[in-house]
Amino acid sequence: MRDLGRARIREAAMRLFPELGYEATSIRRIAGEAGVSPALVLHHYGSKEGLRRACDRHVVERYRRIKDDSIAGGMFDPSFMSAAMSESRSLMRYLAWAMASNSPEAAALFDEMLAEAVAVSREAIAKGYLADSQDLEARTALQLSMQIGLALLHEHVARSTGIDLFSAEGIRRATPILLEIYSGLFDAGLLDGLRQT
Structure with missing residues (x-):
């Protein structure tokens, strides 16, 4: 029960920080959203900053678990992919908000x-x-930056293309396009030439 309360508080914060902003989100508001007392929020996390750090850690841990499960075969299981997409929506919304500044936390x-x-790579x-x-580190940094960029710009992508990257249907539509970008956009001869420059 204690872990469930901690999780409810963290999930409430992960919804409210992107929606209202960190400064405008009070401990009292998070507690109300989670259905607990403000004292319980402070008991579990110590402070609003401690709660934010816990949210950040949760994003990293869930990102790793989803990627691990995908590599273990989940990417070929439609039910796993659907569940992963559903969970990824809240993670990516939080991540987009958290990365939108040049702060030490980001x-x-x-x-x-x-x-x-x-x-994982x-x-x-x-x-x-x-x-x-x-x-590998540079390639992964660029790839991660592109993924975060898609999350940051998801509303513009949805407006201009009709593809909601935070929905299962949007992911289904975007996947073949992203595969085209990553694998088939450039002619093999051009890629060879670019590698030699």
């Missing part, structure tokens, strides 16, 4: 996400799902 979160993404390379790279 820098620390990006660094943690990058470390996890590099570790190494596992995917070992399983033959991903091509190796001469500079």
Whole structure:
């Protein structure tokens, strides 16, 4: 029961911080959203800053677990992919908000996400799902930045294309397009030439 209360508080904060902004979101508002007392929020997290750090850690942990499960075979299981997409919506909304500043908190979160993404990429390379790279950290940093950029700009993407990247249907529509971008956009000869420059 105690863990459930902690989770409710964290989930409420992850909804409210992006919606209202960090400064405008009070402990009392988070407590009301979670259905607990403000004292319980402080008991579990110590402060609003402690709660934000817990939200950041949760995003990193869930990101890693989803990626691990995907590499373990989940990417080929429609029910897993549907559940992962549903969970990813709230994670990506929070991540887009958290990364929208040049704050120390955003820098620390990006660094943690990058470390996890590099570790996951190494596992995917070992399983033959991903091509190796001469500079895996740089490639992963650029790839992660593009993913975060899509989350930051999701409303503009939805307005201009009708693709809601935070919905299962939107992910289904976007996936073949993203695969085209990553794998089939450039002619092989052009790619060889670019690699030599």
